[in-house]
Amino acid sequence: MNESATPSPEEIPQPLAVHFPARRQHPTGVFQYIVKYTWMFIRGFWPILAGAAVSDNIRAYGEWISLAVLVISCLSAVFQYWKFTFQITEDALVIRRGVLERERITIAFERIQVVNLEQSIWQRAFGVMSVKVDTAGTAGAEVEIAALKVEDAKALKVVLSSGRLQVESDHEGLDSMAHGEQLISLSWSRLFKIGLTQNHLRNALIAFGSIIALAEPLEGLMTGWLSNVPSYTWVVLKFLWVLMIPLIAIGVVVVGMLVSLIGAVLRYYNLQVRAQSEGLELSGGLFKKFEFKIPLHKVQMLEGSSSVLQRVVGFETFRIHQARAQTDDAQGAVSLAIPGLESDHANRLNAMLFPPFAGESEVIRPHKLMLIRMLVFRAAVVVPVLIWGETWMQLAAFVWGVWLAVAGVNQYRGVELMTSEEQLCMRTGWLRQKHLRTELRKAQRVVLTESWLMRRRGLAHARVYTAAGPVVVRFIPKKTAMQLRDLVLYQAESTNRPWM
Amino acid sequence: MALFSNNSLRIDALPSLVEEEFEGLPLRYRTLRAAVYAIVMLLVFAGLGVLIWFEWKEVQTLRWGVRLVTGASIAFGLLWAIEEIKGFPLRGVLVREHDLSYRSGFFKRETVTVPFNRIQHSEIAQGPVARAFQVCTLKLYTAGNSGANLRVPGMDVERAKRLRQQLDERVSHA
Numbered sequence: 319m320n321e322s323a324t325p326s327p328e329e330i331p332q333p334l335a336v337h338f339p340a341r342r343q344h345p346t347g348v349f350q351y352i353v354k355y356t357w358m359f360i361r362g363f364w365p366i367l368a369g370a371a372v373s374d375n376i377r378a379y380g381e382w383i384s385l386a387v388l389v390i391s392c393l394s395a396v397f398q399y400w401k402f403t404f405q406i407t408e409d410a411l412v413i414r415r416g417v418l419e420r421e422r423i424t425i426a427f428e429r430i431q432v433v434n435l436e437q438s439i440w441q442r443a444f445g446v447m448s449v450k451v452d453t454a455g456t457a458g459a460e461v462e463i464a465a466l467k468v469e470d471a472k473a474l475k476v477v478l479s480s481g482r483l484q485v486e487s488d489h490e491g492l493d494s495m496a497h498g499e500q501l502i503s504l505s506w507s508r509l510f511k512i513g514l515t516q517n518h519l520r521n522a523l524i525a526f527g528s529i530i531a532l533a534e535p536l537e538g539l540m541t542g543w544l545s546n547v548p549s550y551t552w553v554v555l556k557f558l559w560v561l562m563i564p565l566i567a568i569g570v571v572v573v574g575m576l577v578s579l580i581g582a583v584l585r586y587y588n589l590q591v592r593a594q595s596e597g598l599e600l601s602g603g604l605f606k607k608f609e610f611k612i613p614l615h616k617v618q619m620l621e622g623s624s625s626v627l628q629r630v631v632g633f634e635t636f637r638i639h640q641a642r643a644q645t646d647d648a649q650g651a652v653s654l655a656i657p658g659l660e661s662d663h664a665n666r667l668n669a670m671l672f673p674p675f676a677g678e679s680e681v682i683r684p685h686k687l688m689l690i691r692m693l694v695f696r697a698a699v700v701v702p703v704l705i706w707g708e709t710w711m712q713l714a715a716f717v718w719g720v721w722l723a724v725a726g727v728n729q730y731r732g733v734e735l736m737t738s739e740e741q742l743c744m745r746t747g748w749l750r751q752k753h754l755r756t757e758l759r760k761a762q763r764v765v766l767t768e769s770w771l772m773r774r775r776g777l778a779h780a781r782v783y784t785a786a787g788p789v790v791v792r793f794i795p796k797k798t799a800m801q802l803r804d805l806v807l808y809q810a811e812s813t814n815r816p817w818m
Numbered sequence: 819m820a821l822f823s824n825n826s827l828r829i830d831a832l833p834s835l836v837e838e839e840f841e842g843l844p845l846r847y848r849t850l851r852a853a854v855y856a857i858v859m860l861l862v863f864a865g866l867g868v869l870i871w872f873e874w875k876e877v878q879t880l881r882w883g884v885r886l887v888t889g890a891s892i893a894f895g896l897l898w899a900i901e902e903i904k905g906f907p908l909r910g911v912l913v914r915e916h917d918l919s920y921r922s923g924f925f926k927r928e929t930v931t932v933p934f935n936r937i938q939h940s941e942i943a944q945g946p947v948a949r950a951f952q953v954c955t956l957k958l959y960t961a962g963n964s965g966a967n968l969r970v971p972g973m974d975v976e977r978a979k980r981l982r983q984q985l986d987e988r989v990s991h992a
Contacts, residue, residue, distance in 0.1 A: 761933075761936075762932070762936045762961055762967070763931060763932040763968065764930075765928060765929065765930045766928070766929045767927070767929075769925065769927075770924070773927065783960070785960075785961040801832075801834075803835060803931065804829070804833065805829060805832060807917055807933060808832045808833070810933045810935070811916040811917060811934075811935060
């Protein structure tokens, strides 16, 4: 095993290894790999697991199977750990990995979009962190170094995000990190407010969903317990169920609020946003700590959103979008959310990321056709129920239809695009309002679409794609759309400033 | 250092994309599209005919269903024909000094513009059928989104290659 462990000499370009030789991760990385591989096996062989639950024959070998899985995942974890090395050269991070199929990944510093440090609770016990590097390449190209000593990880982050190799920089880097101007720091009361202004309904649904999923294995226990309940309770329940409705409603609200509170504390505990010369830095988290860093010029888009509750308290949530292959958070895209920004903070963040709206700004509103189409589509859903449904369904559909119409009108009123010579700001939404802000020169491509119906009215949709996703303006006059396209193209083509 | 200036921008004075300047695609590509149309329609109606011929008894009982399917096929064929006949002259490419635009579609017209300095890499793809007609698909990739961001099917091979060469020079200069 030792034989295979030493990387063959021709594999490492010697001159580059002067300052920083190729290194392995911290040994605790093995544990992370074991967990990862065990999980992979369980997911990969779930039919066998399902079979084991049914068939006695397979269950008889249960211990052997689980032992084999454990041994295999331990072995592959050790090999994977042994074969994973990373190295910092003058201008790139070089990673070699893979047991059967060797892989060599070279990531130039300038291609790195975001460096993200994470520390789970057990990693803290060992004083290690994991480092995730996101390039805006194809999907799934982000690289993770599973375990590194905290100070190494922080030094690595400084090197990676400053975009150059500074041999003596480790301590300076740590100092400057501490010195960066503190933009935002969340206090407990603020954290509490953030928790209270989350989307309770969604959280409650998630909570009940997981309770039901968990309750399934406990079914035997439940039926046993239910049979002990004296039978007259059911009779009482039969008549008192009306009373139960408000009780359940209150229960849902309380559970939802609790879940939101706990979630907010877990995620945003001790959240800090610091402004530094090279970029923005975010850190926080209770059990699972994180540290994000993004250079200012790599910010592609700023998204602000606020629900009704949040607007009552005067809060807004901001999301910083960088270039990425995935536009979907669920698929592993990293986005930086900063909740609970009061207006002065929001202004400061805005001012830091974007120059103020200069020159005369123009407001573009969508044509009425957008509202008409929205109402027609919604009516198409409601009207069949109104016509053919039973009485109670008709009643419900009526209420729902009125609600949809009111929401449609207000949503239509909420759409507004503001452009200046260099920037655009797109507002949407009614109860949950959102705005997207970006610089025109960050555009990657512009698409104008017009359907046959729209052409007769001289309307068009305009989509301005940035590396972090599109800004879509629908149903605007074609002339305006073409002017917008000309302006965006002019800004993107005439600038020499770095955009990524 | 050049003297810094910050003149106000006249939006009307910006270079604008003129719809009339788009260049059409080679007529060979029209033949190819027509051939594809003919083959697909032939397959659809041949399939329908075979079904009706062999399942004549079922057809008697399912009269409305058969009429619906036949009607839908004819309507589909008509709409597609309109799209092709009216849409092909609209298909076109416009190469300007700093960007490339592609316009397509009759029922849903789309114009995509990509600035040259935002292109990450380019690709020329050509299948066996396209090779027979001496056309190819030019694909341009920009940052941050998976998949080709601008696909121009039916380009003349020589022209696409020349364009790509120009692009490569531009990218290496930047």
